[in-house]
Amino acid sequence: MELRLLRYFVVVAEELHFGRAAQRLAISQPPLSVAIKQLEQELQASLFERNSKEVRMTAAGEHLLGKARQLLALSQQAAQETRDVALGTRGHLRLGFVGSSLYRGLPQALEQFQQTHPQVRVDMLEANSAEQILELQQMRLDMALVHSIQPPETIASQLIMEEPFVVCMPEHHALHASAAVDLAELRNDRLILFSSLVSPTYHQRIYEMCQAHGFAPEVRHEVRHWLSVISLVSLGQGVALVPAALERVGMPRLVFRPLLGSHPSSEMLAMWRRTPANPLVQELLTCLKQAVAEL
Template sequence: MELRLLNYFATLAEELHFSRAARRLSISQPPLSVAIKQLEEEIGAQLFERTSKGVRLTPAGEHLLPRARQLLTLSQQAVQETRDVGHGVRGHLRLGFVGSALYRGVPQALAAFQAQHPQVRVDMLELNSAEQVQGLQQGRLDLGLVHSILLPEGIVNQLLMEEAFVACLPEGHALAGAPEIDLARLKDERLILFSSAVSPVYHQRIYQMCMAHGFAPEIRHEVRHWLSVLSLVSHNQGTAIVPAALQRVGMPRLVFRPLQGQHPLSELLAIWRSQPDNALVQDLLHNLRAAVSAIGKGAVPQP
């Protein structure tokens, strides 16, 4: 059933006069008569009674009228909502993130974005970097926030921030009072680290940092989330090398100290599909860049 025919029917039902309805529709009367006849034949019921005194709805026409109006309203809403999505006013974003991103300006960026886009729903999913790449490829995510990772074709990235790694020690550790720590002094420590299956690049990077200082770390625990790393250290189960952002977690019984010398940096990347273009993704990226920059300067961005 064509929406055009329903629109003609609803207009005639309101005017109950072919000439007035035709003028409203900016057509002549004969095409309107043909359209109403076509609709009646398609439905298999007479919708109007035509008499010398005018036009009136049949019981079938009265039954159809509210439903026709509802369908026309829904179609108009669908058009407007689709236009809004295309213009980045309305929509639904699915954001993947690694846990450390929560301490790198992401909550502030989301608050600013949602103040600007009150009709956009944002769902957050905590996933490791490899899971986010897969989610983008399968269309289950629109944007991801990951650590360093090799990206397949069709996935693009933007570096949001780089920061130093720091030593994370349990309170009362022998090195806790040092202003900075030579990484070589951790050679006899039990190291708590991400699983190589979860974050191979981070696992390799930290392992190579230790090797560059003359030792292969004794990896006692391998975990999936940074908060698990911090929790194990706080319970005196070992030490860790973590991104500096995790100092903002505020977990008790932990001491963070900078590392001496030059070391690889911890990175946070935004990743998304190169096609199709998504205006909402670009708007959220803008807010992420602003929030990360403010965090780096020691400020807290406001929505």
């Protein structure tokens, strides 16, 4: 059934007068009568009883009226929601993130985003950088927050923040009272590090930082998440080089100290597909950059 025919039918049913209904619809009466007959033929049911004095609905017409109003309301709702999605005020955003982003402005950005986009549903997936890029390529994510990693050509990226690595050590460590730590002073410590399979870029970066200071680190544990790294440090299992943002975790029995000298930084990047692009990505990016600036 054409929505146009249903709309004509509803107006005639409300007016019970073809002349007044035609005026409401801004058409002449003959095309309106033809449209109602067309609808009746399609439904194989008489919708109105007509005579020279009045128009009355049949039982079939009364049944159709409620259904027709529902269908017209649904069509209007679908049209409005489609416009809202195109404008980025409604929709669904699937967001991937690495654990450290929770301490780099992501919660604050999401709070601001939901305040300005209450009709948008955000689904979140924690995964490592390589996993998120694969999810983007396979269209299971719309946006990813990742560590330093080279994206494929089909993926756009933007640097969100960079910050120094700091030393994370147990509170009883011999260097806990130092204002800053020379990386070479950790040559005899056991290092807790990301698995090279999970984050090869970070694994290689930290290895190279140690090698630049004359030693190859003794790796005690390789884990998948930053919280696992600092949890093991708090249990006295070793030391770690972590992004400065992890100082905000507030885990007990830990001491964070800056490194002396110049070192590579820890980066967080946003990535998304170039096409098809979800308009909500740029909206969340704006909130994220503002949240990072306010940290």
